[in-house]
Amino acid sequence: QQQVKQSPQSLIVQKGGISIINCAYENTAFDYFPWYQQFPGKGPALLIAIRPDVSEKKEGRFTISFNKSAKQFSLHIMDSQPGDSATYFCAASIAGANSKLTFGKGITLSVRP
Amino acid sequence: KAGVTQTPRYLIKTRGQQVTLSCSPISGHRSVSWYQQTPGQGLQFLFEYFSETQRNKGNFPGRFSGRQFSNSRSEMNVSTLELGDSALYLCASSPGQGSYNEQFFGPGTRLTVL
Numbered sequence: 580q581q582q583v584k585q586s587p588q589s590l591i592v593q594k595g596g597i598s599i600i601n602c603a604y605e606n607t608a609f610d611y612f613p614w615y616q617q618f619p620g621k622g623p624a625l626l627i628a629i630r631p632d633v634s635e636k637k638e639g640r641f642t643i644s645f646n647k648s649a650k651q652f653s654l655h656i657m658d659s660q661p662g663d664s665a666t667y668f669c670a671a672s673i674a675g676a677n678s679k680l681t682f683g684k685g686i687t688l689s690v691r692p
Numbered sequence: 693k694a695g696v697t698q699t700p701r702y703l704i705k706t707r708g709q710q711v712t713l714s715c716s717p718i719s720g721h722r723s724v725s726w727y728q729q730t731p732g733q734g735l736q737f738l739f740e741y742f743s744e745t746q747r748n749k750g751n752f753p754g755r756f757s758g759r760q761f762s763n764s765r766s767e768m769n770v771s772t773l774e775l776g777d778s779a780l781y782l783c784a785s786s787p788g789q790g791s792y793n794e795q796f797f798g799p800g801t802r803l804t805v806l
Binding site: 613615620621622623624625628668670678679680681682683684685 | 735800
């Protein structure tokens with residue numbers, strides 16, 4: 580049973596456009612939701628994270644929107660750049676339950692020049 | 693601060709052999725987690741160590757084991773390798789305390805089993 584589901588599976592966006600990646604989770608005990616970015620040959624890098632006590636968090640061009648009742652959260656990349664082309668993973672964990680992260684399958688974002 | 697380092701970066705083994713991978717966490721971090729990344733299954737949690745004790749374990753067979761040393765460095769071992777063990781093995785470190793532990797990943801060890 581996949582506890583964190585990402586959509587779409589892949590995404591192509593023009594430079595300057597908005598990239599939107601969605602995640603849905605099943606376990607209502609999850610209360611920490613990070614997004615990771617991974618380039619080929621590298622480990623995942625933490626982009627931005629949110630807790631369920633806020634509905635939105637913005638850091639530069641990256642914004643997380645969180646909908647607790649729908650058990651969904653999404654990543655918005657504004658003014659997408661070719662350098663944003665990477666694989667993006669959403670994840671979830673339970674605060675206090677150690678450091679175990681449950682990841683979505685990941686989506687490949689391509690930003691066309 | 694230096695990031696998480698993993699050695700070796702690449703490994704080629706044959707079925708039935710065993711392998712040991714190493715991870716050095718960010719200085720001051722006491723928690724080390726291991727993940728397996730494959731194209732089919734994505735990123736899957738293996739186990740976490742904190743202060744030399746296994747604090748959490750994922751759903752992997754007993755062939756996968758790990759340990760942590762007093763300096764927080766960690767090793768994971770896979771015995772009796774199978775073809776399906778071919779994967780990128782990632783190590784992540786975090787401070788280990790507090791409710792929301794940011795995890796920082798290393799570059800991974802690419803294991804190929806022939």
